[in-house]
Amino acid sequence: MYFLSQELFFPPVEEASPEGVIAIGGDLSSERLILAYRSGIFPWFNDDEPILWWAPPERMVLFFEDLKISKSMRNVLNQNKFKVTFNTAFREVITNCKKIKRKDQPDTWITDEMVEAYCQLNKLGFAKSVEVWENEELVGGLYGIDLGHIFCGESMFSKVSNASKVAFIHLAKQLELANYKLLDCQVYNEHLASLGCVEIEREDFMIILNQ
Structure with missing residues (x-):
């Protein structure tokens, strides 16, 4: 494990x-x-920890042809009850991701420092968001890093049922139309698996990343 300096x-x-x-520290x-x-690495740590940098042995990803949209989800999309926008309210999205209560998690890994760091990345055009609105209220969304051929999803939130799934599905379809290689979801969870995400070996992920 590598301890980072200012370099x-x-x-x-x-x-x-x-x-x-893969590394500890830095900024x-x-x-x-x-x-x-x-480089295929992302930060993930709690407020009381030093910065931890990760490159897990298996990577959770979505290949767009594998996207699963259930019958009930298709009905939700067809109702047009949600309005979806792209990159219009980044700070609001990441702030909601930070504040939302999650099952089996006592607190969030999105620190105040991370919020400011990713908002700066948004200003530079690297971090982007998807927003889901219901009656002009922000009810769901996600954010991540846009590498031009891979979108690295970071976190999502939902204040009403299915809102984060709507964000995810719209993003996946947009990326597929733009000929992106995949949507990176980092680590396994059942919610992502239900949408068609699969784990691939780190070596295979790196080959796609470096294309």
């Missing part, structure tokens, strides 16, 4: 621990964050 550097992802931690500067994502 802008990450070791090869193959040097990560069995759990996927959340825009330059370091962009280098991290371009």
Whole structure:
């Protein structure tokens, strides 16, 4: 495991621990964050921890042809009860992702420092959001890092049923139309699996990332 200094550097992802931690420390500067994502690495840590950088041995991704939209979800989409926008309320989205209560999680990993760091990335055009509105109220959304051929999803939130799924599905369809390779979802969870995401080996992810 590598302890970062002020130097802008990450070791090869193959040097990560069995759990996927590849480095500790450093900062959340825009330059370091962009280098991290371009290197297949992302930050994930709690408020009382040093910055931890991850390159897990398996990566949860969506190949767009595998997108699963259930019959009930198709009905929701066909009702047009939600309005979806892209990159119009980034700070509101990441703030909601930070505040939303999640099952089996006592607190959030999105620190105040991370909010400001990703808002700066948004200003630079790297971090982007998807917003879901109901009656002019922001009820769901997600944000992530846009690498031009891969979108690295970071977090999503939902204040009403299905709102985050609507954001995810609209993003997936937009990325597919723009000929992106995949939507990176980082680590496994059942919600993502239900939408068609699968785990692939880190080596395979890196091949696609470096194309």
